[in-house]
Amino acid sequence: MADGTPAAPARLVATGLSKRYGAVQALADVDFDLRPGEVVALLGENGAGKSTLVKVLSGLVTPDTGTITMDGEPVNISSSARSQAAGIAVVQQEYSTVGALSVAENLVLGKANSPFLWTRGRLRAEAQALLGEVGLGHIDPSTKVEELSVAEMQLLEVARVLAREARVVIFDEPTAALSDAETEKVLAVVRGLAAKGISIVYVTHRLPEVFAIADRVSIFRNGRSLPSVAIGDIDVAGIIQMMLGRTLETMYPERRPVEGDERLVLRDVVISGLSAPVSLSARRGEILGLTGQLGSGADLVVKALASETPILGGVVEVDGSPLKAKDRSKGLADGITYCSPDRKRSGIFAGLSIVRNLSSSWLSSVATAGTVSTRRERSAAEALASAFAIDSKRLGSSVGKLSGGNQQKVALAKWLGNNPTLFLVEEPTRGVDVGARSDIYAKLRGLCEQGMTVVVSSSDTNEIHGLCDTIATFYHGEMVGVGPADDWTEDALVAAVMNRSEK
Ligand SMILES: Nc1ncnc2c1ncn2[C@@H]1O[C@H](COP(=O)(O)OP(=O)(O)OP(=O)(O)O)[C@@H](O)[C@H]1O
Ligand SMILES: [Mg+2]
Incomplete structure (x- = not known):
């Protein structure tokens, strides 16, 4: 529906919403409407x-001021039960699924008509249908949610709202960890x-998505x-200008030829979950990018190097020495750090301060005789x-x-803190x-210019294309291509990860 459709009555109108957390004014006299x-x-x-x-x-947060109407009537949505009863369904940014329950149980959790009376067969059939709609048809509904990948959990959240009967559906960053193929399903x-x-x-x-589906921003x-x-009245540059209050000249730092010595070499490495051995290398100063859609295995090379996934054969060398398989609890070899995609599982400690999170990976280096100098910890964290x-x-x-994005920045900064x-x-x-x-990309590139090597897996092909020196593509558990980033157009890269021939 185009903007300005006359007489379309508003479905939802929020007026004058404010919410303060201590010194932070999270919402200040916000107006919002939806047809x-x-x-x-x-x-x-x-x-x-x-x-x-x-x-x-x-209904999770009560505003300090403001009113909300649905289809012209004031509504009380002061609890999540009330919000659901008013016909609002939400895909939250941080997953609300319960890890210890099965996929099927999570899908029907909180559904209005009691699933407790359902037979197992009905539960399974309903769940299977919903999973199919979001491209998770390959997942067994009895799988425990904690066994899913981050991308699968995001899609499960989307499937959950399909089980609700809603007048308003809210998606809070449903595609943040999804590749183009899964994003298409969500869209x-x-x-x-x-x-x-x-x-x-x-x-x-992800601004391209906005132009693919939104009527209004x-x-x-x-x-x-x-x-x-x-x-129709705005473009990407206009959105960025409104968001940031300034223009963004370049998203990605300039690439220069990488001439450092070989730092990382993988020779015929057999990785659990990949169907063919992988041979790859990266120099000092290089950013090696791995990409592919959900289940392609692009993330497994990073996980294997981080001892999160077993290496079953072949040779991995770092600076000329073989990388030994490590027991995860013993940590990684000196000089290697790993930033997990799942903030809840291992990235950060939500209950601790930003300072303590930023310093937790290198506290020993600011401790003298076992005591931490708070001042040194703080100044390192400030930098x-x-x-x-x-x-x-x-x-x-x-x-x-x-906020979610700020937590991600802390997770990254924490792992880069020990150089x-x-x-x-x-x-x-x-x-x-x-x-x-763009700040983070500049920072990564800057550290590489000082000799760091990055191996990054990402579902965001635009990011991989813009940031990396060398790109490896994965499809169905196999590396299907590797080469200098300059050899790829972004369209060709998207086509490669979807295993489509470029038109
Ligand atoms: N429980 C809380 N206590 C204190 N501050 C909070 C709390 N929840 C949110 N805030 C603060 O409110 C502000 C708005 O946060 P919010 O999560 O709405 O941001 P956002 O626009 O969703 O950001 P992002 O794009 O990173 O997800 C932030 O400064 C955040 O730190
Ligand atoms: Mg948010």
Whole structure:
């Protein structure tokens, strides 16, 4: 539905919403509206207040001021049960699935008509159908959720809302860890819901998606809402300007020929989960990128190097010495660090302060005779915070209170804090806004110019294409190509990871 359709009555109107957390004004007099069957993209920098609005609409957060109406009637959505009863369904940014339960149980959890009366067969059949719709048809509904990958959990969250009968469906960054193929499925789900007249709020930092589905964009800046704009009246540069309050000249740092010595060599390495051995290498100063769609195995090379996945054969050398398989609990070899894609599993400690999170991987180096110098810890953390666009005024607050993208910045900064020679990272900018992303790319490139090597796996082909010196592509458990980034166009790269011939 195009913007400005006359007489389309509003489905949802929020007026004058405010929410303060201590010194942080997360929402400041926000207005937001949504019409039937309309897709509104909700955009803004990390910490702008998007998820706070989503949480207000889902009944998880009570605003300090403001009113909400649905189809013209004031609604009370002060609890998640009330929000659901009002017809609002939400795909949260941080997963709300319960790890110890099965996929099927999670899909029907919280459904209005009691699933407890269902037979196992019915549960299974319903779950299988929902999984199929989001491209998870290969997953057995009895699988425990904690066994799923980050991308699979994101798709499961999307499947969960399909099980609800809703008038408004809110997606908070549903594709942050998905590749183009899975993203297409999510976008198809969104279009299908909108075509049925369901109204959609879609939060994302991946701007191309906005143009693929949104009718209108609503941009937040520092907790304030800017007047919304019809999609036909704005372009990417315009969105970035509204989000950041400035233009962004270049997203990716310039690539220069990498001439350092060979740092990492994989020769016929057999990795659990990949169907063919892998041979790859990366020099000092090089960024090696691995990409592919869900289940392609692109992430497994990084996981294997990080001792998260077994290496079954072949040779891995780092700076000329064989890399020994390590017991995970003993940590990685000196100079190697790994940043996991799953913040909840191993990236960061939500209950600890930003300072302590930033220093936790290198505390021993600021400790003298076993005692930590708070001053040294803080000054080291401040330096990292400024390099990664983390708000230095908030170093003492706990990481769990930061917005999703800001948590990701802390996770990255933490692992780069001990100056690794080899940095292994999956999905480095998951949920990070465009401005901070360009800072992070510049930082990674800067560290490489000082001799660091990066091996990065990412589902974001644009990121892999723009950032890396060498690119390896994966499909169905096999490496299918490797070569200098300059040999790829972005379209060819997308085609390669989807195993389509380029048109
Ligand atoms: N429970 C909380 N306690 C303190 N501050 C909070 C809490 N929840 C959110 N905030 C703060 O409110 C602000 C808005 O956060 P919000 O999660 O809405 O941002 P966002 O726009 O979703 O960002 P992102 O793109 O990173 O997900 C941030 O400064 C955040 O740190
Ligand atoms: Mg958020």
